[in-house]
Each structure stands twice: as C-alpha cells, then as structure tokens.
Amino acid sequence: MTARLRLRQPLRSAVAALALTFASASACAADDAAQPPRVEFSGFATLGAVSTDNKDVWFARWGVNFPGDSDPDFSADSLIGLQASLRLTAYNAITLQALAMEDGSERQDPRITLAFFRQTLAPGLSMRIGRLRVPFFMLSDSLYINYANPWVRPPVEVYGLNPFNDLDGIDFIYHTRIGELDAEIHPYYGRGEIPFPEGKARLDETWGLNVALTQGNLSLHLGRGDGRFTFERGDAQFRAIAAVLRAAGQGSVVTDLSGAKGKTSFYSIGVQWDDGLWQTIGEYARRDANRYVPSAYGWYLSLGRRFGSVTPYVSVARQTLHKQFAEATLPPGRLATAWETFLTSRNNAQRSVTLGTRWDVSRQAALKAELTHARPDRDSWGSYFPRETPTTMRIGGRALNTLSISVDVNF
Structure with a gap:
C-alpha cells in the first residue's frame, strides 16, 4: 500500500484555512481555563470477504471499489480509518479523518475523508x-463505520445509486424541537470527486x-440534492463504443456518454x-441524470431481532432502471450488440433477498455473515462484473448467490 495522501487544490486551500483558524483559535483557547483544548482519537476497521457461487462473475460495489479478481475477494468491504478531533473551546473544534480502502480505480492509497472546522x-x-x-x-454518517450498521454493507440496490460520499464545502446543522419531535435541519453546499479507471x-x-x-x-429522514455532473470516461470499452457510434454516423450520441x-x-x-429488541429499517432513493449515467430508483426493507448479543436479520431490496442516459439507432448486427452490451454494463437494476446474522463479540467488535440471493434484470449486470468477455456471456436474468463475512471493530 502506498502511504501517500493526495490532496486536491480546493482541499489544500481548505487545510491551509483550517491551519490558520487553528492557530488563532488556539491562542484564544489558551485563556479559556474552563474549557482547555483537548484531542480525541478514534478508529474503525473492517476485514471483509465476499464470494459468489457463480465463478464466471465477480461481486462489484460500483463507484466504491474495483471488482476484485480473487475468490474470496477482500477488497469490497475491507478498510481502516483513523480520526482525530481537536476541541479548541466549548464552541469550536477541528476534525480530521484518514481512510484506507480500495477505490474505483483499484488504488488503496490512504486519503483524507474528513477535514473540517466546526463552529x-x-x-x-x-x-x-x-x-x-x-x-x-439516511445512514451516510456511518457509511464507512461498518460496526454501526447492522449488515456487512448497506444494501447496494440503494447505496449504489450515489457513490459520492465526501464534499469539499460548507454545511449548517440546526437542532430544534417541533412539538414532541426532535428535528435536525441540514443544508449543505460543495463539490466532490471519485476516481475511476482511466476517468473520473x-x-x-x-x-x-x-x-x-x-x-x-x-x-x-428526508433528503434532496442537486448538482452539476461531470463524468469523463477514458477506458477501452468507452473508446471502442465511441468509435462504433462515430462509424455509424451517431457521433452526437458520444456527448451523452462522457x-x-x-x-x-x-x-x-x-x-x-x-x-x-426489534430493528426495522427502510429506505427509498432516486437518482435523476440527464446524461452519462442512467436514471434509477431503489428501495430496501430490513428486519432484525436481537437475542442477547446475536441479531439475525432479513432484508429485501430492489433497484429499477427508470431511463437510460443515451439512445442510438444502429442496424442489427455486431455494432448493435456492442452498443447494447455497453448500456447493459451501466445498468445495475436487480432484486435481492438477504439472510444474515450479527454477533456482537464485545462493545467494540462485531462478527457478521450474510447470504444474498440476487437476480439482476435481463438488461442489467446488477452488482456483478463478468470475468469472461462481456459480449459472450449473460448476467441479467440469472440467480446469483453471494456469501459475505466481515469482522468490524470500533476503537
């Protein structure tokens, strides 16, 4: 693993601003005898393994990590994170979090996932x-801290709809009471980026x-977000399909792909x-895009029952394609087949049923195991990736079983 932290220019500026804020706030805090500055450290880690019963496909968490080429695959869920918070006064603090896990471009470089000043x-x-x-x-705050979640991973039918987890920007959090309700109102603004193989x-x-x-x-939980979207593809499959479209006089379609x-x-x-005793969690999410990725929606419902330190659970989930992001008119034959394969590879629609068990070994560690029975839609790859040539094998419509095991710790 390469131990380099790659900071984009906006983050460099943010870190510099945080450093200046830290210096000035520390000077003020030195006079605050009632609330002296203090540092708090914490960490979390997951060792996870996933295997499918069909050895011609790999399990994939699209946009999160690159599909593994081993069985069992340890890259889908394994991670380690460290967090430090410097409480300057009773009214402000600085938080930093570093995380190491495989990303969408198959790299495992540690990266800064949190770096903010709170006032x-x-x-x-x-x-x-x-x-x-x-x-x-709903569970974004605990997305990386798997110990806080009941499953090995949040259902991919919903949480795969938006792989952006970090934003460089600003937010406000307001807590209040509305009658008998505790309310949190959370507006935010910023930008985020995800690396992909030969693209971003x-x-x-x-x-x-x-x-x-x-x-x-x-x-x-209720949420709504909007933004401008860039998706720059440079992989071999995109270059090949772009050449196909241009050769067929459909070059204008390429602008909808990248x-x-x-x-x-x-x-x-x-x-x-x-x-x-009982835990019930349900969530619905929808992604609308005018190009580059399909518009889709998904939902899941999960029910768990605690028996001491052991919690068996069952989850059902579904993702549905709403609208593809591009259309092309190609004559029947090899070119049309290549185009359909390209669209199918971008469609993650599937349905699944998961049976699992969580054992809380201690207050800081949990062992989880779950078996997922999934069936991608006929024109979809679902949450899987073909080991063989994509144009000669079919994933959609098949029944695929995936076994996932993880050890989660929080320290």
Missing part, C-alpha cells in the same frame, strides 16, 4: 467548513437539504424503528 454559531446551530460527509442517505466523476455546485425527525424509537455538462438530482427518504 457553534448559536444554541442548536453549528457550521462546518472543509471536507464533509455528504448526507445523501465529479459533482460541482452541489447543494442540498436534509431533514431528520425523531420521536422515541422512531426516526425519519463530458462535463451533466445535471443530476438525488432524493431519499428513510425510516427506522429500534426499541432495543
């Missing part, structure tokens, strides 16, 4: 600036609003009930 502006209201966790989903995806001018409502054992003029919207709603 309390008024009772119940705080501001954060820097690199933030973008709250697209980027969100710019991204703004959104999340609302969380809690009463007793019940919590509700470029920097996309727009996207994301919606999510989630509900959770947890009374200490």
Whole structure:
C-alpha cells in the first residue's frame, strides 16, 4: 500500500484555512481555563470477504471499489480509518479523518475523508467548513463505520445509486424541537470527486437539504440534492463504443456518454424503528441524470431481532432502471450488440433477498455473515462484473448467490 495522501487544490486551500483558524483559535483557547483544548482519537476497521457461487462473475460495489479478481475477494468491504478531533473551546473544534480502502480505480492509497472546522454559531446551530460527509442517505454518517450498521454493507440496490460520499464545502446543522419531535435541519453546499479507471466523476455546485425527525424509537429522514455532473470516461470499452457510434454516423450520441455538462438530482427518504429488541429499517432513493449515467430508483426493507448479543436479520431490496442516459439507432448486427452490451454494463437494476446474522463479540467488535440471493434484470449486470468477455456471456436474468463475512471493530 502506498502511504501517500493526495490532496486536491480546493482541499489544500481548505487545510491551509483550517491551519490558520487553528492557530488563532488556539491562542484564544489558551485563556479559556474552563474549557482547555483537548484531542480525541478514534478508529474503525473492517476485514471483509465476499464470494459468489457463480465463478464466471465477480461481486462489484460500483463507484466504491474495483471488482476484485480473487475468490474470496477482500477488497469490497475491507478498510481502516483513523480520526482525530481537536476541541479548541466549548464552541469550536477541528476534525480530521484518514481512510484506507480500495477505490474505483483499484488504488488503496490512504486519503483524507474528513477535514473540517466546526463552529457553534448559536444554541442548536453549528457550521462546518472543509471536507464533509455528504448526507445523501439516511445512514451516510456511518457509511464507512461498518460496526454501526447492522449488515456487512448497506444494501447496494440503494447505496449504489450515489457513490459520492465526501464534499469539499460548507454545511449548517440546526437542532430544534417541533412539538414532541426532535428535528435536525441540514443544508449543505460543495463539490466532490471519485476516481475511476482511466476517468473520473465529479459533482460541482452541489447543494442540498436534509431533514431528520425523531420521536422515541422512531426516526425519519428526508433528503434532496442537486448538482452539476461531470463524468469523463477514458477506458477501452468507452473508446471502442465511441468509435462504433462515430462509424455509424451517431457521433452526437458520444456527448451523452462522457463530458462535463451533466445535471443530476438525488432524493431519499428513510425510516427506522429500534426499541432495543426489534430493528426495522427502510429506505427509498432516486437518482435523476440527464446524461452519462442512467436514471434509477431503489428501495430496501430490513428486519432484525436481537437475542442477547446475536441479531439475525432479513432484508429485501430492489433497484429499477427508470431511463437510460443515451439512445442510438444502429442496424442489427455486431455494432448493435456492442452498443447494447455497453448500456447493459451501466445498468445495475436487480432484486435481492438477504439472510444474515450479527454477533456482537464485545462493545467494540462485531462478527457478521450474510447470504444474498440476487437476480439482476435481463438488461442489467446488477452488482456483478463478468470475468469472461462481456459480449459472450449473460448476467441479467440469472440467480446469483453471494456469501459475505466481515469482522468490524470500533476503537
């Protein structure tokens, strides 16, 4: 593993601003005897393995990591993260988090996933600036901290719809009471980027609003985000299909496959009930895009029952294609087959049923195992990737079983 931290220019500026803020705030904090500065450290890690019963496909978490080429595959879920928070005064703090896991370009370089300065502006209201966790989903805050989640991984039918987890920008968090409800209102703005093999995806001018409502054992999440979308492809499959389209007089379609003029919207709603014995979690999310990626929506429902330190659970999930991102008119034959294969590879629609068990070995460690029975749609690869030539094998319509095991720790 290469131990290099790669910081983009906006993050360099943010880190420099944080350093200046730290210096000035530390000087002020030195006079605050009632609340001296203090540093808090924490960490989390997952060792996970996944295997499928069909050895001609690999399991894939699209946009999160590169499909593994070994069985079992340890790259899909394994990670380690460290976090440090410097509390300057009772009203402000600096948080840094570094994470090492495989990304979409098959690299495992450690990277900064959180780097923000937090300031309390008024009772119940705080501001954060820097690199933030973008709250697209109900469980975004615990997305990397697998120990906090009941499953080996959040259902890919929903959480695969938006692989952007970090934003360089600013947000505000306001806590208040509305009748008998605890409410959190969370607006945000920023940009994010994800590397891919020979390409990258980027969100710019991204703004959104999340609302969380809690009463007793019940919590509700509502979210909406919009942004400009860039998806620059440079892989061999894209170059080949672009050449096919141009040769068939469909060159204008290429601008819908790769470029920097996309727009996207994301919606999510989630509900959770947890009374200490039963745990029910459900979530719906929808991604709309005018180009580069399909528009799709997904949902899941999960039910778990605690028996002491052991929690068996069952989950059902579905992702559905709403609209493909490009259309081309090609004569029947090899060119049309190549185009259909390209579209199929970008479609992750599938349905699944998962049976699993979580064993809380201690307050800091959990062992999980789950078996997923998935069936990708006929024109989809679902959450799988072909080991053989894509044009000569079929994934869609098949029944695929995936076994996942993980050890999660939080320290």
